[in-house]
Amino acid sequence: MKQLSEALSRFVQQQNLYNDAYGLFQNHDIQPRMEKISDCWDSQIPVSPELEYLYSHYEMIDAKAAGTHKLKNAAVEIGDAAVLFFAAPEHLYRQQLGYRWITSGELVQESSSWPPHHVVIATFNDDPVIVDTSGPDSPVYAAFEGGAPQQVADSLANFFTALSILIEGACTFKGEVKDEETYETKAAYIEHVKPLLHPLLSENQTTFLLEYPSLS
Numbered sequence: 001m002k003q004l005s006e007a008l009s010r011f012v013q014q015q016n017l018y019n020d021a022y023g024l025f026q027n028h029d030i031q032p033r034m035e036k037i038s039d040c041w042d043s044q045i046p047v048s049p050e051l052e053y054l055y056s057h058y059e060m061i062d063a064k065a066a067g068t069h070k071l072k073n074a075a076v077e078i079g080d081a082a083v084l085f086f087a088a089p090e091h092l093y094r095q096q097l098g099y100r101w102i103t104s105g106e107l108v109q110e111s112s113s114w115p116p117h118h119v120v121i122a123t124f125n126d127d128p129v130i131v132d133t134s135g136p137d138s139p140v141y142a143a144f145e146g147g148a149p150q151q152v153a154d155s156l157a158n159f160f161t162a163l164s165i166l167i168e169g170a171c172t173f174k175g176e177v178k179d180e181e182t183y184e185t186k187a188a189y190i191e192h193v194k195p196l197l198h199p200l201l202s203e204n205q206t207t208f209l210l211e212y213p214s215l216s
Contacts (some may be wrong), residue, residue: 004157022175027063042093050138050156055089079170079177082213086122142212150208169193
């Protein structure tokens with residue numbers, strides 16, 4: 001877990017630097033837990049060793065969810081381009097509704113087409129970030145605009161490292177990743193992050209990762 005531990009530490013550092021300077025939210029992020037916990041998720045959810053490490057050591061802080069029925073999640077900003085919402089482990093079952101489990105009124109049925117080992121850990125505009133809990137190192141996929149999931153990282157560690165790069169790039173651009181007139185991602189931002197992503201991700205993974213939060 002050394003690689004994942006280092007990736008998460010780097011991610012939190014970049015997240016904190018961005019939030020301190022440009023963040024839109026307060027008490028709504030991912031932070032290390034004061035004490036390690038375990039089994040804080042529904043037993044119906046298959047959790048890989050990497051996901052277990054994430055949820056045992058890190059908390060999804062959401063001050064506005066306390067005492068409400070709101071799905072508790074942490075907001076991860078990539079400049080002014082995107083906000084990804086990472087579900088807290090205690091609400092992981094609720095995060096699967098509409099994906100693995102389909103609701104119809106009070107009836108909940110398991111989808112016949114959704115692989116049970118695909119766990120939705122985050123969303124962007126209801127498009128899911130998915131961890132394949134059956135694969136070595138927990139590969140990460142993203143699905144957008146109702147399409148089939150595409151792999152964006154070979155491992156959970158590489159995914160969080162890639163997020164760190166995107167956030168670090170957004171910090172370099174002072175949070176202004178989108179063009180004010182066209183609302184498209186600035187070409188200079190893409191040119192900045194792509195060479196940093198290439199040693200980590202394949203060409204296809206880089207393309208899909210940038211397409212997922214509408215960065216390209």
